[in-house]
Amino acid sequence: MESIDKMTRVDIIISFIRYEMKRAIAKRKVLALLAFTILLDTFPYYALSTATNGTGFIPLAAYPYIWVAGVFGLQPLFLNFTAILIAAGAMSEEYEQGTAELLLSKPVRRNDYFAGKFLGGFILFLIILAFNILLSVGSAFTFFGPQASLEILPGLFIVQAFSSLIFYSLAFMLGELVRRSSLAYIFSSAVFFASFIISGYLGLIFSLTGKEFYGTVQIYLPTSPANSLPVQYASPLLPQTVGIVLRFVGADNTIVPTIELSVAILLAYTLVAIGVAAGYFWYADISRRMG
Amino acid sequence: MSNPSSQGPSVLQFQNTVKDYGSKKIGPVDLNIGKGEIVGFLGPNGSGKTTCMRLMLGLIRPSSGNVRVNGYDPISKHVEALNHVAYSPELPNIQTFLTPTELLTLVLHELGFQGDKQDEIRRVLELVGLIEYRDTKVGKLSKGMVQRLSVAQALIGSPELLILDEPMLGLDPAGSAHFREIFREFVMGGKGTVFMSSHMMNEVESLCTSVLIIHSGRILFRGSSSEVIRKVLDYSVVTVEAQGLQQETINSIKEMPNVSQVTINNQTIEIIIKGHDDIRPALSDLIVKSGAKLYTIKTADNMMERAYIEALKKNGVDR
Secondary structure, X not given: OHHHHHHHHHHHHHHHHHHHHHHHHHOOHHHHHHHHHHHHHHHHHHHXXXXXXXXXXXXXXXXXXXXXXXHHHOHHHHHHHHHHHHHHHHHHHHHHHOHHHHHHOOOOOHHHHHHHHHHHHHHHHHHHHHHHHHHHHHHHHHHHOOOOOHHHHHHXXXXXXXXXXXXXXXXXHHHHHHOOHHHHHHHHHHHHXXXXXXXXXXXHHHHHHOOHHHHHHHHHOOHXXXXXXXXXXXXXXXXXXXXXXXXXXXXXXXOOOOHHHHHHHHHHHHHHHHHHHHHHHHHOOOOOOOO | OOOOOOOOOEEEEEEEEEEEOOOOEEEEEEEEEEOOOEEEEEOOOOOOHHHHHHHHOXXXXXXXXXXXXXXXXXXOOXXXXXXXXEEEOXXXXXXXXXXXXXXXXXXXXXXXXXXXXXXXXXXXXXHHOOHHHOOOOHHHOOHHHHHHHHHHHHHOOOOOEEEEEOOOOOOOHHHHHHHHHHHHHHHOOOOOEEEEEOOOHHHHHHHOOEEEEEEOOEEEEEEOHHHHHHHHOOEEEEEEEEXXXXXHHHHHHHOOOOEEEEEEEOOEEEEXXXXXXXXXXXXXXXXXXOOOEEEEEEEOOOHHHHHHHHHXXXXXXXX
């Protein structure tokens, strides 16, 4: 009997996952993001191959690793921002449209609805992430010939997905807290860009003054582990020649000193954000249509 | 003045329940709804009808007091409380990208429905007259069709308690009549219970076995339509349709016991009587003996509406 109940709950969560994916696709946001991914993963390679052809700007030895540019170049801005765009509306748009009320008036656990919404949006993000990686490798192959060290891609996919969880969770939490999609997008983006910009300033001040305080604060900003972890994971697995490609896309330095610390900071932010969102969702009234 | 008692075993209970929104407070509400009833929930806009329904569904928490649905707290025991409970919201907001089939499939998953889903979807769509639109996006359905779909998603599975917020809103007269029949059949045998809010007094009077009038979160009256009318109004109204009435006969009607006012409009006469004595047998005798042709003689159709307005007036609400 208990196993039937568990099966039913899994079935319900899967239904909400499917529903959330369908909902997000219907909003056309995801299609726009996919189109943008295609643009970002093809045009720069084409432009790079045309501009550098025969100039020696990119050493021939780096050609088999040019895929790294697309895979790492998009993480700091585009992928984190994509995570925000998908997550911020997952809960808030349901309140705005008044559709949460109907779904939650059924005998379902709020946790199952929450899990379905969270996972549904994240699976969509994973699809975009996978698409980004495949397209980067495909474009690199097309314009620069056979690519090497591709065996690290599955691991890198997982690491990038994990790194993006931080902004996905923060945006999901803000969507639940403010319950207005426009505000959720603004607040999430503000956190993201503020972290990005402040990190830059702190890095500069630290390098100028050498004061540890600035370096330490910089480490714990949410953008730092999100951008450091993929590089920390991949660097030991790639040859030295890749450094030039990473430098080219501005992803050559890691702010967080160790991979363990990056994971810990990412986990802390993610779990706190999910916990706050789940707690608020559990406790707060399901608001009626807004906006 | 309130009477929170019910007839059958209790399916819905409010015990001193208050919902405080800060700027507005609903309650304290005491209420018991028994199995097998069709309860009409009446009250002006903002009186707390929807709040009470949302409390029943565990969508909002009471600030104090208790709510029990099938004996369970709909917040902490949401699944147990809402098992076999279905809700159709007022002006339903349904995702426009879904088709009726997709929405109902999702609902069946939520309900953990174990039978043949396609058969069940077909059954309810036929029942509400939407089978031809099963694969049409909700965004392309008319307001009335969306209302039908909202009721369909409430009827699917095997609900035993229907909580309906203005279920006839946007329906044409034929649709309303059809839905009345569906709800009557639903409670037949005493298994099903309907709790519905409505502003359509005639619907409530003709369909509901029990009526609740709420204002500012307080239950003002509770009882059958006729009980509410008797409790609230100190008069009754009889309408007569007859041809060939002489002034002498009209004078005789005016002189009948307790008749306080007679208004003539073509062939129709409206007679206001103090109290609730039934003067129809004596009245029909008088008219027939006068030689006039009597077509109809009945209690006025809008007694429930009069009672409702009067009930609100007595509690300081002018409109």
